Amino acid sequence: xxxxxxxxxxxxxxxxxxxxxxxxxxxxxxxxxxxxxxxxxxxxxxxxxxxxxxxxxxxxxxxxxxxxxxxxxxxxxxxxxxxxxxxxxxxxxxxxxxxxxxxxxxxxxxxxxxxxxxxxxxxxxxxxxxxxxxxxxxxxxxxxx
Numbered sequence: 001x002x003x004x005x006x007x008x009x010x011x012x013x014x015x016x017x018x019x020x021x022x023x024x025x026x027x028x029x030x031x032x033x034x035x036x037x038x039x040x041x042x043x044x045x046x047x048x049x050x051x052x053x054x055x056x057x058x059x060x061x062x063x064x065x066x067x068x069x070x071x072x073x074x075x076x077x078x079x080x081x082x083x084x085x086x087x088x089x090x091x092x093x094x095x096x097x098x099x100x101x102x103x104x105x106x107x108x109x110x111x112x113x114x115x116x117x118x119x120x121x122x123x124x125x126x127x128x129x130x131x132x133x134x135x136x137x138x139x140x141x142x143x144x145x
Contacts, residue, residue, distance in 0.1 A: 017138055021134045025134070026039040035112040035114055038052060040062060042061075043066075044069055046062050046063040046067075086099045086121070088117070102128075
């Protein structure tokens with residue numbers, strides 16, 4: 001995934017307009033994964049687009065997602081692994097995973113320790129693709145001043 005700088009106002013307005021569609025996808029993802037504690041979608045520069053998580057501070061997590069994305073991208077580049085696709089962190093109490101959702105957004109999920117990580121990857125990757133399509137569609141529409 002190649003990070004793309006956002007055009008300040010018009011593009012941000014277009015992205016914020018997709019909140020309902022993106023949130024609906026997050027609700028469907030949580031329904032498919034019972035151990036999922038929460039999910040959010042942020043732009044690559046940390047703007048929160050939508051969230052479905054009560055247990056985390058969504059805006060702070062969106063900002064941390066952007067920071068983690070920057071480090072993950074540099075690590076992938078430095079080791080010759082190509083563009084960012086996903087990042088998985090396993091903590092004492094569960095998992096945090098980030099998935100590319102096109103060039104402009106990232107899906108971040110939190111899950112409990114009993115989560116089937118293979119299923120988490122499968123479902124989150126699919127949701128990331130759907131979210132990428134929604135975000136791309138919003139960016140293709142002409143911006144209204």
